[in-house]
Amino acid sequence: MSTTDHALRWQGFCLPKRGNRPEEYEDAFAGNPAACRFAIADGASESAFAAEWARLLVEGYVQTPGRVRDWLAGLRARWHEQLSGRELPWYAEVKFEEGAFSTVLGVTLGAPRSDRSRRWLAWAVGDSCLFQVRQDELLVRFPLTYAEEFGNRPDLLCSRSRAGQKTRETLARGDWHPDDRLLLMTDALAQWFLQQAEAGHRPWKVVEERATAKTFAGWVEELRDAKTLRNDDVTLVIIRS
Amino acid sequence: MPYSVELSRTNPTCFLFLIDQSSSMAEPFGGQPDKPKAEGVADSINRLLQNLTLKCAKADGIRDYFHVGVIGYGGRVNFALGGDLAKQQLVPISLVATKPLRVEQRTRKVDDGAGGILEQKFKFPVWFEPTAGGRTPMCQAVTTATQVLTEFIARFPTCFPPLVLNISDGKATDGNPELAAQNLRKLTSTDGSVLFFNAHISSSPVRPIEFPATEGELPDPEARLLFRMSSVLPPSLQKAATNEGFRVEPTTRGFVFNADLVSVIRFLDIGTRVTQNLR
Numbered sequence: 001m002s003t004t005d006h007a008l009r010w011q012g013f014c015l016p017k018r019g020n021r022p023e024e025y026e027d028a029f030a031g032n033p034a035a036c037r038f039a040i041a042d043g044a045s046e047s048a049f050a051a052e053w054a055r056l057l058v059e060g061y062v063q064t065p066g067r068v069r070d071w072l073a074g075l076r077a078r079w080h081e082q083l084s085g086r087e088l089p090w091y092a093e094v095k096f097e098e099g100a101f102s103t104v105l106g107v108t109l110g111a112p113r114s115d116r117s118r119r120w121l122a123w124a125v126g127d128s129c130l131f132q133v134r135q136d137e138l139l140v141r142f143p144l145t146y147a148e149e150f151g152n153r154p155d156l157l158c159s160r161s162r163a164g165q166k167t168r169e170t171l172a173r174g175d176w177h178p179d180d181r182l183l184l185m186t187d188a189l190a191q192w193f194l195q196q197a198e199a200g201h202r203p204w205k206v207v208e209e210r211a212t213a214k215t216f217a218g219w220v221e222e223l224r225d226a227k228t229l230r231n232d233d234v235t236l237v238i239i240r241s
Numbered sequence: 242m243p244y245s246v247e248l249s250r251t252n253p254t255c256f257l258f259l260i261d262q263s264s265s266m267a268e269p270f271g272g273q274p275d276k277p278k279a280e281g282v283a284d285s286i287n288r289l290l291q292n293l294t295l296k297c298a299k300a301d302g303i304r305d306y307f308h309v310g311v312i313g314y315g316g317r318v319n320f321a322l323g324g325d326l327a328k329q330q331l332v333p334i335s336l337v338a339t340k341p342l343r344v345e346q347r348t349r350k351v352d353d354g355a356g357g358i359l360e361q362k363f364k365f366p367v368w369f370e371p372t373a374g375g376r377t378p379m380c381q382a383v384t385t386a387t388q389v390l391t392e393f394i395a396r397f398p399t400c401f402p403p404l405v406l407n408i409s410d411g412k413a414t415d416g417n418p419e420l421a422a423q424n425l426r427k428l429t430s431t432d433g434s435v436l437f438f439n440a441h442i443s444s445s446p447v448r449p450i451e452f453p454a455t456e457g458e459l460p461d462p463e464a465r466l467l468f469r470m471s472s473v474l475p476p477s478l479q480k481a482a483t484n485e486g487f488r489v490e491p492t493t494r495g496f497v498f499n500a501d502l503v504s505v506i507r508f509l510d511i512g513t514r515v516t517q518n519l520r
Contacts, residue, residue, distance in 0.1 A: 019249050024299075045512025048300045090344050090364035091298040097363070152510055153484065231247060232512070 008033050008109065013216040013236045018224055020233075027186050027235040028054035032062035036118075039106040040128050040235050042186040044156055048095035053079055053159045054102040061106035061123075068106075068123060068169070079159040099160035103128045105143075105184060107239075109176055116241070118176040125169050126154035129190035131183045132174060133204040138197050139180075142172040147194040150187055182239040183207060188232035192223060211236055243433035244477040246401050248306045248509065254401040255308045255331060255393045256293060257386050258286055260369075261409035261442075262315025263377035268410075271446045271499050278442045279371035282408050285440065285501040286311070286369045289406065292506045294338040294366075303335035310389060314382040316375020323368065330389050341366035379413035383421035387428065394430050401509070402433040406502050407470075408440045411463030422470035433475060438495030439467040440502045449500035452482060454490040464498050471496040481508040 010033055016025035026043035028051070039061040043050025056075050064071045083096060103126025110119040122130050124143040127150055132140035144150065155168045176182075183204065185193060196203035210219035216236075223229035248254060266279040273281070290309070297304045310331040313321030320328050325340045345365045353359040390403050405425060428435040447460045452474070456465040471494040474482060479489045485507055487493075495505065 019251060046296065048298055051300075089339065090341075090366050091294050091303065091338055092300065093364055094295055095298050095300075097361075151484075152512065 008036060008239060008241055010038060010237060010239045011211070013211055013213075013234075013238075015217050015220050015234045017233050018221070018231050024051075025233050026051040026054060027233040028058045029184070029235050029237050030058035030062045031237065031239075035062065035065065036109040036111075037062040037065070037106065038108075038182075038184060038237055038239055039104065040184045040186055040237055041102045041104040042126070042128050042233065042235070044101040044103075047098065047101040048092060049079070049083055049159070050100040050102055052082060053100035054104070056159075057102055057104045057157065058106075061104065065108075073161070076159055076161060099158045101156035101158050102126075103154055103187070104157055105130055107182060107184065109239075116178040120174050120176050120182070122172045122174075123169060124172075125157045125167055127187045127190065129185050129187070129193075130172070131185070131190075131193065131204070132176075133181045133183065134177060135179065136202065136205075138204065140172070140174055141194065141197075143170040144190065144194070147191050147198055150191045154187070178241050180240070181208070182237075184235075184237040184239075186233060186235040188230040189220075189234050189236055192229045195228070207236070207238070211238060242477065244402060244475045246399060246432040248401055250305050252397060252400055253306050253308055253333075254397075254509075255310070255390065255403035256289075257331075257389060257403060257405045258289065258309075258311045259379075259382050259386060259405065259407040259409070260286060260311060260313045260321060261377060261379070261407075262313045262321070262372045262374065263412075263414070264315070264374050265377065265410055265412055266315070266371075266373035266442075268444050271443045274446065277371065277373065278410055278444065279373040281442050283369045283371040285408055285442070285503075287367055288501060288503050289506065290337055290341075290368050291366060292503050293334060296506055296509075297334050298338070303338045305333040305335050307334040308332065308393065309334055309337050311369075312382050312385055312389075313372075314378050315373065316378075318378055318381045318385050321369075331393060337368070338366075341368045342370070343367050376414040377409075377412055378415040379407075379409060379418045380415045380421045383407070383418055383425055387421070387425045390425070390428055390435055394428060394435075397430070399431045402430050402435050403428075404436045404438065404505065406438050406440065406505065407467070408442060408502075409467065410442050410444070411467045417466075419466065419470055426472055434472070436472045436475075436478075436495060437470060438502055438505060439471045439497075440500065441467050441496070441498045443499050445499075447499060450498040451500050451504070452487050452489065452493050453496060453498075454492045454494070459498060468494055468496045478508050481510070 012029045029040045039058040041054035043054035060075045105124040105128035107122040270281040311321045
């Protein structure tokens with residue numbers, strides 16, 4: 001997918017976990033270049049109905065300006081509405097009652113200043129990551145900063161609101177220069193990216209070279225074969241001017 | 242590193258449950274004296290099967306990360322899944338999920354988020370009824386498990402090592418089961434040896450003990466015997482157990498006393514974990 005407007009270009013890439021069918025992909029990504037809003041999400045494998053929730057989260061983020069808390073309740077109601085009223089087997093009913101869980105990361109860029117620089121503001125729950133690359137340097141890592149921080153229990157946003165429930169959200173902001181790139185990645189690719197950076201390599205170069213519509217899937221499979229990339233759904237969004 | 246292979250539908254692992262159904266299981270359960278041990282065992286196996294199913298449940302059905310078998314031993318050794326699954330040795334978890342004996346409608350009280358209490362209905366599947374009768378051929382049950390898993394490993398040689406969960410009061414009547422347990426633990430896939438875990442359901446009103454590191458801390462000879470039969474947690478499971486809040490040492494074994502082994506299901510990794518309590 002690729003969209004262009006007068007200021008920002010963005011591309012999104014995805015590949016399901018090896019061994020899973022395309023419809024079993026539970027990450028999601030979305031971009032709204034007119035509003036300069038972009039998002040990725042990673043539905044948790046141990047929850048059900050998570051792909052629907054991840055999709056609602058990214059669409060909700062890119063389409064709705066303003067504070068997350070102002071539109072989250074509406075998204076939760078939509079998730080419930082989409083799925084309720086069905087006759088479900090006992091296990092699906094339990095999963096539906098528990099709710100779906102997902103990480104999410106959204107980033108909004110401000111209007112360009114006279115020197116074409118902008119502000120950006122990012123919001124994250126869990127281990128979906130944003131990296132900012134300036135020239136040949138990794139400038140920002142958010143919200144995780146080291147490869148060893150990844151685990152199988154990230155913070156998650158639930159499709160149901162519960163008493164006493166606390167969701168740990170993190171925010172970051174920064175400046176964007178016209179030649180900067182923002183890379184959004186779900187956990188497996190983000191972990192690989194940080195491992196490479198920590199080893200002194202320049203993974204952003206590899207990403208920019210291999211992430212094309214034709215070559216992305218082959219590249220991810222190569223990393224999986226080499227066991228440098230965990231077998232998981234993979235999602236990448238690249239934003240540049 | 243052993244015990245690290247990915248669980249998948251093409252390379253599933255196996256959960257084999259051994260259930261003591263002997264006459265001693267009619268005695269009271271230490272944890273709840275008004276309840277026979279057989280009821281404690283039935284609760285335990287129903288919760289285990291329910292949690293195993295839910296770990297694999299997705300919107301479009303159940304993913305077969307596990308094959309499941311149940312061996313009962315009370316008087317004689319038998320394959321103890323009931324109803325449509327009667328006499329089957331191992332079945333994919335999706336079949337277990339869709340074939341309970343019955344699904345009960347139960348209610349529970351939940352916080353309504355506004356200071357009140359709501360009664361919530363939920364479905365509760367039942368695969369096992371309490372049963373108790375006959376002697377305790379535990380050695381024979383463990384040997385049968387060894388045969389079943391030899392076949393499973395021949396079919397899936399690169400699988401995550403199968404897990405055997407024995408739920409018993411530890412009073413074998415056909416000899417010392419330690420040797421049979423040793424033979425079971427010798428079976429290996431390319432990813433490691435079979436894991437043998439034991440849950441001791443005791444009449445002693447002693448507080449539950451989970452994943453001990455030495456037999457000295459256990460209250461009776463049966464518990465110590467089952468402890469010795471149990472596998473030491475391999476490093477990857479030690480790490481998972483620590484993440485689940487258990488205090489773990491290098492000699493910690495897969496053994497619980499007057500408790501259930503449902504937490505073991507959480508030690509297995511099928512992807513992003515949702516932090517919440519087991520049912």
